[in-house]
Amino acid sequence: MAPNSMRAAVVTGPGRIEVEHVPMPVPDPGQVRVRIEGCGVCASNLTPWSGPEWMEFPTKPGDLGHEGWGFIDAVGDGVSSVDVGDRVAALSYKSYAEYDIADADAVVKLPAELADAPFPGEPLGCAFNIFRRSDIQAGQTVAIVGIGFLGALLTRLITDAGARVIAISRRDESLQVARDMGAAETVPMDDHQRIIERVKDLTDGRFCERVIEAVGKQWPLDLATELTGERGKLIVAGYHQDGPRQVNMWLWNWRGIDVINAHERDPKAYIAGIREAVDAIASGRLDPSKLYTHRYPLDRLGEALDATRDRPDNFIKALVTF
Known part of the structure; x- marks a missing residue:
């Protein structure tokens, strides 16, 4: 893979995904770049995956992935709330990729207590x-x-x-x-x-x-x-x-x-909910670990989406991990 490029999933048509090499995104002022460690698979992906009339293909690289977490590896000008190396949950929207961009106020730091835990912050x-x-x-x-x-x-x-x-x-x-x-x-x-x-x-x-x-x-x-x-x-x-x-x-x-x-649309409300989840899981009041039942690499994202639709035995939640 060329320097400054990354792998990202592209939905090329109904039920079809390709993993492509694309340029790595660069954070603008007030933004951060996250090296994605994993991304949850959301049931809201299933309608676009099925190919309704309003859906446009191919999607942008990484599109549909909005439950990502990982490590900050670059920050834009004016960002002081987080640092390179911080592990965060990100409210971003192209996380079926090795890297994604988020506004600095749309990431939540994950404490040491969650160092080894998956954390799809949005759900x-x-x-x-x-x-x-x-x-x-x-x-x-x-x-x-x-x-x-x-x-x-x-x-x-x-x-x-x-x-x-x-x-x-x-x-x-x-x-x-x-x-x-x-x-x-x-x-x-x-x-x-x-x-x-x-x-x-x-x-x-x-x-x-x-x-x-x-x-x-x-x-x-x-x-x-x-x-x-x-x-x-x-x-x-x-x-x-x-x-x-x-x-x-x-x-x-x-x-x-x-x-x-109950669907929030205010990013500040989303972030407030993620912060509550961080506190509850880090303190041990809530343990979602057994709900992450299926894991897939990026090149099997199509299988992850099919499993989310078909719900095989014991299925609760799929994660794409890197």
């Missing part, structure tokens, strides 16, 4: 931001519809806050993960009416004060609505990207449900 921060926006109170019953990486993290956070979690998921192994993370009850996500009746029984007919929808599809959203009790909060944490949704406005009105879109 870890998302979990803490969703938890905060859900307004969980001790003694409440919270249903989580969909137990993947996000749902598993939320199960632990909510249980630690003194609330009771009812975890709902279609895979037996996901329900076991939920139990391991502290869920009080688990319900197979199979028959719509059966789930409603089970949750009704578990809550003495009141349903749940909080329901977190963490799938991103129409049916789980419909189900989450019906599991939300009067004056409860329905938190939309699933990433809905495959078209418009219909909602049961009659039930929302009748029960007086508050609906919260």
